[in-house]
Amino acid sequence: MVATVLKLRYRVLGNTLARRPWQLVGFILSSLWGLGVLGGLVAGMVALAMFQGLDAARVVVILGGSLLILGWLVGPIVVAGLESTVDAERLAPFPFTRRQVMLALAGTGATGIPGIVTTLAVLATVIVWVRWPVAAVIAVPTVLLGVVTCVLASRLMGELSTGLGGRRGREIVGTVVLVALIMTGPILTGIVALLDSAGSDLWTRLQQAAGILAWTPLGAAWAVAPSVAAGEWLPALASLAIALATIAVLWIVWDRVIETATSSPRQRASRTVAAGKLGLFGVMPTGGVGATWARSLSGWLRDPRYLRQLLVIPLFPVLFAFTGGLDGFMFILSPVLAALVMAAVGYADISFDGSAFGTTLATGISGRTDRLGRLLGAASVGIPLIVVITVVTSVLAGDAARLPAVLGAALGVLLAGYGVCAVSSALIVTPVPAPGDSPFKSTPGQNSIVGLLVFAVWAVVLVLSAPAIVLAIVSAVTGDAVWGWAALAVGIGFGAIVAAVGVLVGGRTLQRTGPDLLVRIKAFPT
Known part of the structure; x- marks a missing residue:
């Protein structure tokens, strides 16, 4: 046998x-x-x-x-x-x-x-x-x-x-x-x-x-x-x-x-909900953006494939605290690295929809609406998490003066990442684990070429967030707090611009590639 x-x-x-x-x-x-x-x-x-x-x-x-x-x-x-x-x-x-x-x-x-x-x-x-x-x-x-x-x-x-x-x-x-x-x-x-x-x-x-x-x-x-x-x-x-x-x-x-x-065969999880209880869908604004925002945020808060990423992000400061101490350079820099990882989580987020992406296409919402709703869902979790990590690490390191510079670089990376992912996820779908699958199980159809795409996304994110990163470095080298506040302003301002451009470009791209993405998702081996 x-x-x-x-x-x-x-x-x-x-x-x-x-x-x-x-x-x-x-x-x-x-x-x-x-x-x-x-x-x-x-x-x-x-x-x-x-x-x-x-x-x-x-x-x-x-x-x-x-x-x-x-x-x-x-x-x-x-x-x-x-x-x-x-x-x-x-x-x-x-x-x-x-x-x-x-x-x-x-x-x-x-x-x-x-x-x-x-x-x-x-x-x-x-x-x-x-x-x-x-x-x-x-x-x-x-x-x-x-x-x-x-x-x-x-x-x-x-x-x-x-x-x-x-x-x-x-x-x-x-x-x-x-x-x-x-x-x-x-x-x-x-x-x-x-x-x-x-x-x-x-x-x-x-x-x-x-x-x-x-x-x-x-x-x-x-x-x-x-x-x-x-x-x-x-x-x-x-x-x-x-x-x-x-x-x-x-x-x-x-x-x-x-x-x-x-x-014990797998059973689909189910839960009885009282009539009229819509959860996040009853809280968010009505319309395509609000519905997509609620659906995206529900995924970030309930889907274990997203939750595992959120669980790993706070471990970066812990890892560097063990290896370099609370006063180490990498511990202070850890919020920026956490933001870089967080920024790329959604580089192919349509893949997590699976064949249910067909329902999104059937609703007829525009590509720009879909991109904006997904970005708001990710930002509702990502921005508070990165801000908390940055504040906590700065306080523990006893170097609160560097907080504006580090926060500016981190938010600049995160917002630029959202803009890049708004475009990349309209072009890329990859085989991903099904909901409830083991994190140790490989997904049929994965290969090293697909895995390298995330590094390309990271490279683009670093280039687009370079202004905030450079200003943060200047602040760290000179010790001048003015450069730190400049890094914070540029990180938020320029990052928001990159995110907005990403929504526009990604929306137009999704209008063109949506049906093809669904065909490719359905062709993935199971």
């Missing part, structure tokens, strides 16, 4: 690559990248085996293996999302046992490019232990335990947001896990800073980190071979027990999540 599922998976992959040349190019490039990483790793293992001793080998293998498991957790989210050609919900209608479903999913994870490269890479670490033959023999099965841990942890992480009963449960769990992963970096940075404050040099800190990780699920599998090489059999057995227990726990938890995912 598992072999049949894998054959179908690769047939689907082959057909997809044959139909989409750009995805074939991305597949080839990722394969070449994986081979390059593998070659460099093998060369490093050979050098480590020839020129370094046991202590160095222990630290490199344990730290590298621990980072590998973390990479399997974070990498699919950062790069392209968890591969979803085969998942529990797709296999649910077939007469498979839960164990067969889990084996099939684990097999697809282990036989993809990341799985193959990971397996070959960890087997290459056996080279390190050639001077200790017993450790080399034991290293083969134990590092494969590390690969199994990678695959199971990645699959469990992907299923967590889809297997806890109901759309809201998936959305909450997926978002919480996503935030936890984002904060992993600052947490590790804080640990390193604590070690550094103790006066230890870098090598001592690395040894301490390896010693701690050897007793955790991240490093246990990789610590068995070095313990055997050192003649430490009891620690080796303890690490082996931790590694096996980790796999057992992952399997049991994953089994429970799979059971829920396959036995």
Whole structure:
């Protein structure tokens, strides 16, 4: 059964690559990248085996293996999302046992490019232990335990947001896990800073980190071979027990999540509303602009695909506070970076409408009305959020004198971004997750070329917001508050002009491209 599922998976992959040349190019490039990483790793293992001793080998293998498991957790989210050609919900209608479903999913994870490269890479670490033959023999099965841990942890992480009963449960769990992963970096940075404050040099800190990780699920599998090489059999057995227990726990938890995912089909969320209660539609002005404004603001406040973006934006100051302190330059600059990210959220926002965009076209509202309503919806959330972040960071940094300059640059970037997105979203639609989907799941039809479009949007935004940014920089360099207030005035004034021009140009563009956008949205694979 598992072999049949894998054959179908690769047939689907082959057909997809044959139909989409750009995805074939991305597949080839990722394969070449994986081979390059593998070659460099093998060369490093050979050098480590020839020129370094046991202590160095222990630290490199344990730290590298621990980072590998973390990479399997974070990498699919950062790069392209968890591969979803085969998942529990797709296999649910077939007469498979839960164990067969889990084996099939684990097999697809282990036989993809990341799985193959990971397996070959960890087997290459056996080279390190050639001077200790017993450790080399034991290293083969134990590092494969590390690969199994990678695959199971990645699959469990992907299923967590889809297997806890109901759309809201998936959305909450997926978002919480996503935030936890984002904060992993600052947490590790804080640990390193604590070690550094103790006066230890870098090598001592690395040894301490390896010693701690050897007793955790991240490093246990990789610590068995070095313990055997050192003649430490009891620690080796303890690490082996931790590694096996980790796999057992992952399997049991994953089994429970799979059971829920396959036995509880998705249900559309519904809510009874009292007669006459129109929500935001009863508050906003009547007409096309008011209706579009209410619909857009409802999406920003209720759609988890927007809410995840809003949740990530305030994390920028937190990240820089961990890494550089409250008095660091990046902490003070964080509102501008947050505004830049916030500005690009809607660069293809019609994609989030899905086929419901046809209803917008059917109403006959003008393109300019649609652009203005969407801009007001985004600004109703974005502007207050950026203002609050700017004020709070300036106060915490104890540098309130720079508030006008930073706020001017941030608002200039945000308003320019709204203008650019008013045009770009009339031209660009991309495959996006469906409402309630896991944030870890890749969307069919996504590719690296589509992902690069957001960088083009950011480049245009930075060019158009340059006047406010330059004035803010001058204020920071000279310390003259006048330049800061000038940056605030230019950021708001010129940014508003860019936003208004974007609405006009984007409106005319949407009048022409609207039907074509709907056709492209309906053609996206599901």
